[in-house]
Amino acid sequence: MPVVNVRPSLLSKIFSERVLDEIIEKLPYLGLDIEGIDKIIDKIRIEFNPNRPDFSSENGIVRALKGILNIELGRPIIQDLRPSLDVIRVDKRLKEVRPIIYGLIAKRDIPITHEELTQLISMQEDLHNGLGRKRKKSSIGIHNYDALTFPLFYKGVPRQIKFVPLDGNKEYSIDNILTDFEVGKKYGHILKQFDIVPMLLDSKDNVVSFPPIINGNTTKVDLLTSNLFVEVTSVNSKSAMDILSILSFELSDMGFDLYTVEVSSPFCSEIVTPILEPxxxxxxxxxxxxxxxxxxxxxxxxxxxxxxxxxxxxxxxxxxxxxxxxxxxxxxxxxxxxxxxxxxxxxxNLEPSYPSSYFPGRKNSQSIVFDKVRDILIGLEFMEIINPHIISKNLFKNVFLEDEPFDKQLISLGDSKNTEFEVLRSSLIPSLINTFSNNIHEKYPQKLFEMGKTFFTTNKEVRENWSLCVSIAHNTTDYTEIKSNLESFMRYCFNAFVTTPRNEAKYFLPGHSARIVLNDEVIGEIGEIHPQVLENLNLRTLVTIFEFNLSAVIKIKT
Structure with a gap:
């Protein structure tokens, strides 16, 4: 979790009519966690949730404290967002590289202080790591506005271009920066696939920044700087706008007057930033x-x-x-x-209340059935496992031996960043067989079961059921063994008898599989896993399995 340092002296100064300990006691009620307090060095270490990037500075926390302490109520408003004539022009060659750039200008009469600059740089890094996804999605440049000559040009340039990077004393090529500088080694992978790279220049061809890697030295901010230019480059307009909004309120709280910047881009109509509409x-x-x-x-x-x-x-x-x-x-x-x-x-102020039931904490009927299921299967020498509800399409395909269109029947996660977690499982069988695959070095026989949710769609509505999957793995397991376990389980757990009419499925050995029928209703399937499935998952032993809709069985038998 990210951490921000807040000065007790600042809190005492701003909330002068209140005792410092009273103020500190309120911090956890904002969702903040106090890691440590050291009044000697004037520091409170506060841990905040990454979904509150506005808490990555003293000002953001003070802003929230003023609300719950009834000092300032309602939505903070930047009263006077002033227009400027300054423009950023965007090169069409950046469309596939890093096409978005937004900016703002912040001015005041007195230079920025050491503490303010420290807080601003700390917030910048927190935003890079969080909303910016370690600069891959968005990155921020903070510059000395007075060192710039507008309009600015956001261009795609070849890697041979040279400039003096921040805190440097000579020119380096872009390739040198990416291979020799620590920041280039850390973030250079973001631009690895592109022949041209983004660069922001002013009207005198001074390099303002090489996003998302490093700023130019010409616009370095120091303790003599009183006017700032802030730019955010991104591959996503919302991310860039959110970051610029957070920085706008931060700079306004520091006492800066804010000015807009016009962005002229071939990828969208001309836009004036920042946009601070609620x-x-x-x-x-x-x-x-x-x-x-x-x-x-x-x-x-x-x-x-x-x-x-x-x-x-x-x-x-x-x-x-x-x-x-x-x-x-x-x-x-x-x-x-x-x-x-x-x-x-x-x-x-919230007070606990107690349930009106005479039996508070009593298990519901479903939980009682689940406990019985576990007890009986453990008695039959099975071990329970728990797998994620989300699996990969590739695992689903390798187990069910489906052709490519199969994924249209599954409920997919939007914009999944991990191929291991792409779809909601419609069956427990892939997860359970995959567990065997991950335990090939353990001794056999292995007898596993899982109770878990499976998901499906009805009239475009996502529905879910509880399913039970039971499986055996060893060199001589067969249909007779797994069916014997099914019948024993159903008799002991539900006092029920099932029939198993023959049925073929791609993932079962031909002639060795069946449906599971209870009271004339098909509730599941049973069989010996097909050799091709075993080969797909690198299994060198036989596997038998049954799975049924546990929700349906509970409904029938209770």
Whole structure:
């Protein structure tokens, strides 16, 4: 988890009418964790959740504290976002490389202090690692505005270009920076596949930055700098806009006046940045009380939102519109708004309530059945395993021997970054056989079972069932052995008898598989796994298996 340092002296100065210990006690109620306090060196180490990048600086935490301490209520607003004539022009060659660039200008009369610069650089790195996905998605450059001559040009340039990098004393080529500089070695992989690389230059051809790697030395910020230019380059416009919004409020809190920058790009219409428009979520007042277990009036809920630095509008008919400041990128759902109401209400004000049942904590009927399933299978010498609900398409294909169109029947994760986790499983069989594959060095026989959820679609709606899968692996296991275990299990667990009419499936050995039928309803399947499946998963022993819809069995027998 990321950590930010906050000065106790700053908190005492800003909240001068309150005792420091009282202020510190409120921090956990904002979702912050205090790692340590050292008043001698004037430092509180505070751990924050990565989904709150606005907490990566003192100012962000102070902004939130002012709300729950009733010092400043409602949505923070940057009152005077001033227009400028400064423009960034974007080269069309960057379309496939890093096409997005947004910017802002921040000015004030006094130079930036050492503490402010330290906080700003720390926030920059936290944003790089979080929203920027270690600079791959977005990266930030902070520059001395007075060293620039506008318009700026965001170009695609060859790798032979030379410039003086930040804190350097001579020119280096881009290839030299990527191979010899520590920052180039760390982030150079982002540009590895491209022949041209992005570079931001001013009208005098001074190199402003080589994103996402390093800034030029010409625009270095020091303790004499009073006017800043901030640019964010990205492959994703939302990520860039979110980062620029967070930095806008940070700089405004530092006392800077903010000015817009116009971006002229061939990839979109001309845009003026930063865009600080709030976003809105619609929900019912009753929903909030239901989720929180409270009975707050509409007005009390609106005040709670103000204490969380949001705003609410009573739209009538029990409807609420929550207005969220643009830097709060973590709020986008009804449940998120409920959490903000709870924070504004004060987590410390919530009182526990007890269930009205005479038997609090009693297991429900399904849990009782699950426990019985476990007890009986363990008695039959099986071991329980638990696998993720999400599996790879490749595993599904290797087990079920399906052709390419099979994945259209599965529920896929959008934008999965890991090929091991791509689809919700519709069967437990792939996960269980894969477990055997990962345990080929353990002694046999291996007898495993899993109870877990499987997923399917009905009328475009995602549904889920509890399934049970039981399997045996050793050199002489066969259909007779696994069927004997199925019949014993059903008799002891449900006092039920199943029939097993013959049925063929690609992943079972021909003539050695069947459906499982209970009370004339097909609930599952049983058989010996096909040799091709065993070969696909590098198994050198036989595997038998049965799987059935446990939810359906519970419904039939209870």
């Amino acid at each position: 976003h809105r979520v619609q929900l019912d007042f009753d929903y909030i009380n239901k989720i929180l277990g409270l009975e707050l009036t509409h007005n009390e809920i609106l005040v709670c939102l103000q204490r969380s630095r949001c705003e609410g509008i009573d739209k009538g008919n029990g409807k609420l519109e929550c207005i969220i400041p643009s830097y709060r990128i973590d709020l986008f759902d009804k449940v998120d708004i409920c959490e903000e109401v709870a924070i504004g209400y004060g987590i410390y």
